[in-house]
Each structure stands twice: as C-alpha cells, then as structure tokens.
Amino acid sequence: MADLPVGGVIDVPLAQTGEGIAECELLKWFVQEGEEVEEFQPLCEVQSDKATIEITSRYKGKVSKVLHVPGNIVKVGEALLRMVIDENASILPSVEAAQDLVAQDSKINELDIADSVLKKEKIRGVLSTPAVRNFAKQLGVTIEDVLGTGHDGRILREDILNYAARKGILKASSEILIEDSSAKNFLGDQTSPNVSSAYVWEFEDRSLPLRGFHRAMAKSMTLAAKIPHFQYVEEVNCDALLDLRASFQNEMSDLGIKFTFLPLLVKSLSMALSKYPLLNSCFNEESQEVLLKGSHNIGIAMATAHGLVVPNIKKVQSLSIVEITKELSRLQELALSNKLSSDDVSGGTITISNIGSIGGKFGSPLVNVPEVSIIALGRIQKIPLFDEDGNLCPASIMMINISSDHRVLDGATVARFCNEWKRFIEKPELLMLQMR
C-alpha cells in the first residue's frame, strides 16, 4: 500500500473481500461528499458473491469525491472514493494486513480450512501474530530483521527472544519481559515462554479481558441492573434444620450421600412457591406480561474456578429430598469441572445464592434475568436469643435476603412468601402435611 500523504488527497480502493472475485456491486453510500469521516466509520456497503459487506474507512479525513453510484460494479483495487487525510491520521497495519491476508486466503483448499480461520497478520512479507508483533515492539526489535522458525516461516515469540538476546537487547528489557509473560499467563496465552527472572516490583496495570462465565456474567448483570430491585431481609432460626440434617446423616448413612442444608431449603422453597407462584415467574417487558412458570426449576449459584455459574434443578415440586440431594451433587461436580450442559444452565425460574457458605451475614444479589426473584443466604451463626420465658439461649440464625423485581412483586407478597418459607424451615415437620 502507498505511503500516507499527510494532508493530501488519496484514492480509497475496494479491497479484496477474500472470495477470489474480481468485482463487487456498490449497494449504498453511508457518507457524502464534504463529510468528515473517522477511522473505522462505515463508508459504503458492497455486495460480493455471497455477502453484503460494510467497507469502513482506514483513515480519518474528509470525503472529497465519491466515484461510484449505487448499482455500479466496482473492480477490486479500483478507487471507490477520494479522501483528504487529516494531518494526524495514521494507517493501521492490522486492517491493511488483514485485507492482504484475505487475498491470500481466497486460494485455500479444503485441507487448509482450520488454517484459514487462524488469525495471522502479514506485513511486508512477515508472518506473525499481533501478540508477537507487540512483544517485538516492546523490546525495540524490528520484526522484519528476525528469522522465523515457525510453520511457513512464522515468527514466534522465541524467535524474538533469541534475536533480542543475540543483539544484547534482552538484558536491558528484562523487566518488560517479566511483566509481559506474567500478564500472558494470566490471560491463558499458550505461547508464553518459561523466562527466568530476578524478583522485581510490579506497579503496572494489567488488562484482563472478560472471557467465558465471567463475560456472560458481565452481560447478564448489565441486563439485571436495568431492573428496579427491592430487598426483603429476614432472619430464620435453623435449629430444627440442623437437627433434621443430623438425623438424615445418622439414619441414612447407608445411602452414601452427604446431606447438607441446601436440599431441605430447596424443597421447602418449592412448597412455598406453590402457594406464591408469582415469585416463580418471568417478566416480558415488551408485552408487559408476567409468565407464571409451571415448573419449579430452582437455580443454585455456584462459584467455580471458571467463574459464577447457575445450574438449576428441574421440576423440584416432583422431586424428593434425596433426589434433590443427588441432583445437586451431580450439578456441583459438573460445575467444578466446567462440564455443565446448556440444558443444566437454562430454564431456571428462581435462584438461590448460598453466599454464606463463603462468608457474610447477607447479600444483596441481582436478579438472574429473566427471573423475578433471587435469594441470598447468609452464614448460619450461633447467637444468643431470648426464648418465650425470657431466658437467654443459643440459636442458629441465618439471614436471608430476597431481592425482587419491583415491576412484578411488591413487598407484601414477598413478605408473605418469606413467612411461608420460614415456617417450613423452622418447623420442617409441616412439610409432611403438604407432601404428596
């Protein structure tokens, strides 16, 4: 590509779209003559064989002349428009290189399918990834001077290191190397080398792009933040729950299952939801409709090494406590090994977050869209309480916070629901009256 004449007029050509075809049809313009244009701003839309493609500007400048009208067939390499380039405009090598690369890729055969999908950049005859190019820049190495030892002569990180060591650049830049490699390890980059280094203080910021569960969490929490939440906090006496769990553990030890509180809480939650189905619903903003869900698919928020994930136990109303315990255990194992299926994590109708298992008195969670309610359980704490006769006695108290969508639920409904659930937790024998 030609050098950039600062302040001058250049022809902006139609670049190769990667299909090996020689021309495209111009469909429409997004800009007009005299208009100021930013880098990456869409200029026009063209149609190649199979695709309509938005062509974006590589430069910041002003459109001086549009050279084609919609309907024209424009040959690849032919100028689409003329632009006056800003003084401060700079060409972006990645964009240009990507287009050059795409021209190469148009000749791939089926065996090279996987290869063509890999992100490579070719600048002036040099093959390397953007990460390696940045690394070379950090070390002050001219990448074109480096001999590549990778596939097809690709320049690898090790090649940069070896070159820098030979040229004596490496010693002076050891601090940068250390930070760079540690940052790459953090981001899971597979190409970080095993560089031994002296201990240095690290004051530099590190960028952490969001991936996987973390990225999904960011997206769903952004949605949840738009919902008007209200919090309802209650204390629940868990003495009976603790006794029941101990009894299960003693009497049912031959089942080989570890009994925890959660299945009991889940089952009693389902019983309370049967009486207050509005908490087991989802809200459609567009149609202003509340959909009362038929199944109690109770989600359990789990913190794993890969991030926050919420699998749910389906149709709790039809499951026994033993079945819930087994299903919970199955989901926990899958979550820890990052093997949950899409079915496991979709279709939830209400969520429990047992944040107390890590710590904290109570939480203020955000609703798991499109559900309308989420329950945070605090840690069970032994505190002194006055009994009916005015005597001090210990009690195991758990704080719960029910966070709800105020467009669907009001305080009174949530309070009544919570009272019902609390009754089942504090007097679990009442569950027997309702169980089918």
Add this chain to the structure above:
Amino acid sequence: MAVSRTRNIGLPLISLLRLNGMPILEQLHLEERLLRSTSENWCLINNGTTDPTIVMGVSGKPVELLDTESVLRDEISVIRRYTGGGTVIVDHATIFVTFICNKDAISGLQSYPQPIMCWSSLLYKEVFQGIGDFTLRENDYVLGNRKFGGNAQSITKNRWVHHTSFLWDYEISRMGYLKLPKRAPQYRQARDHLEFICRMKDYIARSDFIDRTISAVGSHFQLRYSEPKAIQWPRGTKFEPSSRLLRKEELDEAICKSSAVSALLSL
C-alpha cells in the same frame, strides 16, 4: 437434548431461538433487527416457513433470476432480502439456520466471507459426522457433489450474519420458478438444477438434524435458550427492515421492461 462434553474456558455466549414455521419475511426482519439493534450473539433455527416464497439476494433482478410470468400467474411471493447471494424458493420443507455474531465472538475468526464460510463448515461437519459426505464446495453445502444448502451473509462494521436455507425436501414443480443464474459454481458442471441439488431427508431425520445442529452450536458456544417474546430490544431506537416483499407491479415492470427491450432489438 442434553449435551455433555468438555468445554473450553472462554466459549462465547449465544442465545438460541427455536422457531417453528415462522413466515420467512418475519424471520428476515427479526434477523436484521437482531444484527443491527443488539450486541449479543444469536442462533436462529426456523423449522419450515408457511407459504412457498421466493427469496432473492439484496440486488437480485427478477427478470434475470425468475420465470416472472409463472411466478405472477401462480401468485408466488417474492422477497428481496438484506443479505447478498443467490435465489432460493422456500416452504414448509426448508429448515433455516442463522448465526448473528459479534466480530470478535469467535476467537481467531476474521469477519470476511471466506473465513466465516469455513468456520460454518467446521460446525456442520460435526452435524453430519457419520451421516453423509458433507463438504463446503465453492460456498455451497454439499453432500457428495449435490447441493443441499445455500448460504448468504452480511458483514457490518462490528457484526456479521451468516444464514442458510437447508433443503429438507422440495417440490420439483416449484424449482421451475427459478432460472439458471448467470454465475454458477464450477462444480455444477452444467448440470440441470434437479441433478445438482439433493434432499436432506434422504440422509437424516428432520428432528435429528435440528438436535445435532444445536449440539454442534453448543460445542462452539455457551448456549442460552431464548424466545422472540423475551428479547429485550433497546429503547428509543427505530428500526426499518431492508428485506421486503416485491410488489406485483415490480415483477410486472420487469416483464414490461424486458419485453420492451426485446421489441427494440427486433426493430
């Protein structure tokens, strides 16, 4: 269908919309709105559409691509869609699969037609594993050397859409509305249309294909099931779809123009 397999860290999230018999114009409007008005990744699967409809690419010219007289006589709807590519006739026996993704959704994938096509073929290879000899041939999906799926794309500044209409089954008489296009792929080798295409139902059950596609999507993305009613459209944005039904006058006009040209040439 539950999928249980090892997942890599960093799989992008995608929302799956499973539709049944949604009219194709409505589907195209929904797709384009999702492409231009949202920033999520989407996969649409529409199991058949209602009435038989001809769908042309964005700059398709009826007189070149269709037997306009029989199309008008039989009152077949003709749509010009928002993506490029060729002409298809679709009906209840067509299965549509669409991907709408952010430019950086798939690690390492550049948003150009060829890489996107290649990526999609990797996905469908999984679907047809052990079923048939599936390959990508010059932008078509083929089993053996017969086409069963046509593709089109639209690539914007930050997102792209890749959609396919799969020939689950077709009626021979309906194929007669389409003319031989000016530019045909080399592998067609001057074959008649019916010698060039094949029916997917000869290879795989309809529900199996959909289930296997969902499973394959689940191995490239983290799936989240959604439905059109649950989509949260951004407020304050007005959306005008580009895909539209051609009016009779436009098809008639095409006939008139081409007859006028023939008349002129014969003078």
